[in-house]
Amino acid sequence: MIGWKYGDLLDLSDLTREDIERVIETAKAFKEVSTRDIKKVPALRGKTVVMLFAEPSTRTRISFELAAKRLSADTLNVTVSTSSAQKGETLLDMAKNIEAMNVDMIIVRHKSAGVAHVLARALKPGVINAGDGCRAHPTQALLDMFTIQERLGRIEGLNVAIIGDVLHSRVARSNINGLVKMGAHVTLCAPTTLMPPGIEKQGVAITHKLDDVLPRADVLMFLRLQKERQEEKYLPSIREYVQHFGLTTEKLKNAKKDVLVMHPGPVNRGVELSAEVADGINSVILEQVTNGVAVRMAILYLLFGKKEKVS
Amino acid sequence: MSILIKKAIIVNHANISKEPQDILIERGVIAKIASKISDPADKTIEANGKYALPGLIDLHCHLREPGFEHKETIETGSRAAAKGGFTTIVCMPNTNPVIDNAKIVEGILKEAKRVGLVHVLPAGAITKGEKGEELSDILELKAAGCAALSDDGRTVYNSQLMRHALEYAKMANMIIMEHCEDPTISKGSMNEGYYSTLLGLKGIPDIAETMIVARDIELARYLKTRIHFCHISAKRSIELIRQAKAQGVAVTAESCPHHFSLTEEAVQSFNTNTKVNPPLRTKEDVEAVKLGLKDGTIDCISTDHAPHAREEKELEFDAAPVGMIGFETAFGLAVRELVDTKCITWSTLVEKMSFMPAKILGLPEKGEIAEGKSADMVIVDPQKEWVVKEETIVSKSKNSPFIGQTLKGLVETTICSGKISYQA
Numbered sequence: 001m002i003g004w005k006y007g008d009l010l011d012l013s014d015l016t017r018e019d020i021e022r023v024i025e026t027a028k029a030f031k032e033v034s035t036r037d038i039k040k041v042p043a044l045r046g047k048t049v050v051m052l053f054a055e056p057s058t059r060t061r062i063s064f065e066l067a068a069k070r071l072s073a074d075t076l077n078v079t080v081s082t083s084s085a086q087k088g089e090t091l092l093d094m095a096k097n098i099e100a101m102n103v104d105m106i107i108v109r110h111k112s113a114g115v116a117h118v119l120a121r122a123l124k125p126g127v128i129n130a131g132d133g134c135r136a137h138p139t140q141a142l143l144d145m146f147t148i149q150e151r152l153g154r155i156e157g158l159n160v161a162i163i164g165d166v167l168h169s170r171v172a173r174s175n176i177n178g179l180v181k182m183g184a185h186v187t188l189c190a191p192t193t194l195m196p197p198g199i200e201k202q203g204v205a206i207t208h209k210l211d212d213v214l215p216r217a218d219v220l221m222f223l224r225l226q227k228e229r230q231e232e233k234y235l236p237s238i239r240e241y242v243q244h245f246g247l248t249t250e251k252l253k254n255a256k257k258d259v260l261v262m263h264p265g266p267v268n269r270g271v272e273l274s275a276e277v278a279d280g281i282n283s284v285i286l287e288q289v290t291n292g293v294a295v296r297m298a299i300l301y302l303l304f305g306k307k308e309k310v311s
Numbered sequence: 312m313s314i315l316i317k318k319a320i321i322v323n324h325a326n327i328s329k330e331p332q333d334i335l336i337e338r339g340v341i342a343k344i345a346s347k348i349s350d351p352a353d354k355t356i357e358a359n360g361k362y363a364l365p366g367l368i369d370l371h372c373h374l375r376e377p378g379f380e381h382k383e384t385i386e387t388g389s390r391a392a393a394k395g396g397f398t399t400i401v402c403m404p405n406t407n408p409v410i411d412n413a414k415i416v417e418g419i420l421k422e423a424k425r426v427g428l429v430h431v432l433p434a435g436a437i438t439k440g441e442k443g444e445e446l447s448d449i450l451e452l453k454a455a456g457c458a459a460l461s462d463d464g465r466t467v468y469n470s471q472l473m474r475h476a477l478e479y480a481k482m483a484n485m486i487i488m489e490h491c492e493d494p495t496i497s498k499g500s501m502n503e504g505y506y507s508t509l510l511g512l513k514g515i516p517d518i519a520e521t522m523i524v525a526r527d528i529e530l531a532r533y534l535k536t537r538i539h540f541c542h543i544s545a546k547r548s549i550e551l552i553r554q555a556k557a558q559g560v561a562v563t564a565e566s567c568p569h570h571f572s573l574t575e576e577a578v579q580s581f582n583t584n585t586k587v588n589p590p591l592r593t594k595e596d597v598e599a600v601k602l603g604l605k606d607g608t609i610d611c612i613s614t615d616h617a618p619h620a621r622e623e624k625e626l627e628f629d630a631a632p633v634g635m636i637g638f639e640t641a642f643g644l645a646v647r648e649l650v651d652t653k654c655i656t657w658s659t660l661v662e663k664m665s666f667m668p669a670k671i672l673g674l675p676e677k678g679e680i681a682e683g684k685s686a687d688m689v690i691v692d693p694q695k696e697w698v699v700k701e702e703t704i705v706s707k708s709k710n711s712p713f714i715g716q717t718l719k720g721l722v723e724t725t726i727c728s729g730k731i732s733y734q735a
Binding site (some may be wrong): 090091092110111112113114115117118132133134135136170173196197198199201 | 506627
């Protein structure tokens with residue numbers, strides 16, 4: 001993989017604009033593989049990819065697993081239900097045990113920020129961050145950007161609104177990072193209590209009114225709202241949140257006709273999006289899922305290319 | 312046992328000797344200081360123009376015994392303290408059981424005496440079990456040998472209880488050392504701000520500290536009593552303390568080396584040794600701590616030496632315990648960050664690390680090198696640069712974010728009560 005420098009994918013802040021373009025370009029080629037009758041290429045034959053998931057996940061795990069399998073890698077799922085602390089085993093112990101079985105790549109999802117970072121520093125195999133706490137979810141942002149690029153032909157100059165619980169969102173953080181780098185105009189829209197401090201330093205605009213972003217946006221990216229935010233006193237009620245930050249068919253009328261409605265999933269129907277909007281013609285939610293496999297194939301392919309060059 | 316130190320530059324809080332002096336120590340006391348002493352002594356130390364400082368006094372450390380001996384013991388902690396140039400240390404009561412009764416105090420004092428490397432002064436808990444519900448038997452703690460009171464690790468959040476604690480402590484003539492942290496707003500693992508946003512970690516805002524500082528200043532003002540603030544980290548806290556002092560409120564404060572040496576940016580490594588409470592803060596806060604030390608708002612430098620075992624720190628950042636060790640790096644950091652940068656003078660360093668801590672504790676025989684004072688002393692090479700190496704740390708735990716860093720000023724000899732407690 002000439003020109004691909006990285007053996008790990010931890011955070012989009014490590015990638016340049018050219019790197020992101022490279023991923024999108026590579027994903028485009030791999031997307032076709034999934035439409036074939038025989039959905040498999042031999043690129044990673046003999047490689048072992050371990051999915052270390054310490055947080056519940058269905059679609060990201062399946063997406064990575066399919067991506068690895070369609071590249072002919074062997075995959076293994078390790079689900080960790082409790083934190084390493086509770087088991088009296090450190091996280092590093094667990095990862096080193098997996099490393100000792102000579103695996104080639106570790107895909108890690110964890111509720112604590114920084115876990116992928118720490119593992120990458122300590123382990124020989126490559127590490128892909130499949131989401132760490134509120135910090136980063138780089139493959140989600142890459143597949144979102146791939147979807148935007150495919151649908152609208154460009155990212156530069158587009159108005160992208162990211163709406164919802166930005167404070168707790170790794171998807172938002174990674175997308176902000178990537179989209180700003182790609183030249184999009186990003187506006188964040190969230191209640192004041194769910195807007196992270198200092199985020200404007202990342203080159204984004206901030207608003208607390210959906211009406212501010214609806215008319216100009218080319219892309220409306222909604223974030224999942226965890227129901228517990230109400231119990232944690234971030235919000236008076238889900239009801240009020242829906243009224244002010246949820247998207248309905250009625251509100252969608254104020255948006256551009258061909259605006260893209262995106263969501264990383266799973267959608268709380270009736271909260272972030274009404275069912276009609278989630279299934280409507282502007283929604284590209286299922287396409288995001290389809291593209292996720294292609295983008296993750298591209299990432300695995302590029303990262304393994306680097307690893308081979310090293311050895 | 313007598314010791315004769317030859318040709319040392321004596322650094323006190325008020326002055327530095329112009330010429331090297333000889334210092335004679337007899338029976339635990341500084342017997343004579345003169346430009347040339349020819350009296351016989353059991354041992355002679357050639358200082359060759361190096362600096363002699365009054366023994367360093369740490370108002371804030373954790374020795375972990377009883378209860379957490381896998382992190383540190385009174386013995387290993389004493390050894391580390393002596394290596395760092397300390398001769399007197401105040402250990403915090405968040406042990407298991409908590410230091411809230413005479414029996415525990417006696418146990419600690421007995422063990423510290425057996426080890427005999429440093430004066431260990433326990434801080435007793437303000438409230439029973441540090442639970443913030445009812446006052447400890449404060450007069451009993453005083454009689455048993457507690458030097459101060461603190462619920463370190465947490466604030467006495469109930470204002471009525473804190474009021475009574477301050478009033479009662481005044482009667483006992485004991486200083487209350489408050490850990491300033493509003494627990495209802497401090498659930499996080501680093502400073503709240505741009506970096507917590509960037510790293511996706513829950514933030515602790517500086518107001519968690521400043522709101523309690525403000526409350527306690529008001530309590531001390533109203534009650535006309537004194538209070539001491541532990542490990543002050545925020546610029547705004549320092550502003551409040553500066554104002555309170557100007558208005559005559561009897562407040563004193565300490566800051567730790569990591570709060571003038573590191574910013575929150577260090578957390579980017581996800582090195583759990585940078586996780587500490589109060590958290591590492593911004594550049595502006597670091598500058599404010601330095602300014603506070605320079606202008607006297609911050610009275611002293613404490614270590615908040617907080618050992619944790621490797622397996623406890625090798626966790627996810629948000630799951631790891633707070634704290635870092637500090638005995639062995641405090642002096643070198645203070646010289647590097649404060650003296651070498653001309654922020655403060657050598658005399659001010661002695662004021663912050665010995666004279667003022669002695670004053671706050673009410674120990675007139677300590678904090679100064681003068682005839683008749685306790686023979687607690689440290690001889691340092693002021694120019695020597697050295698690298699912090701994990702393998703040379705004598706503390707039982709190695710949780711330091713300064714490993715690999717070059718510090719300045721090396722402790723060569725520590726003398727505690729006229730006995731050599733450490734020799735490089």
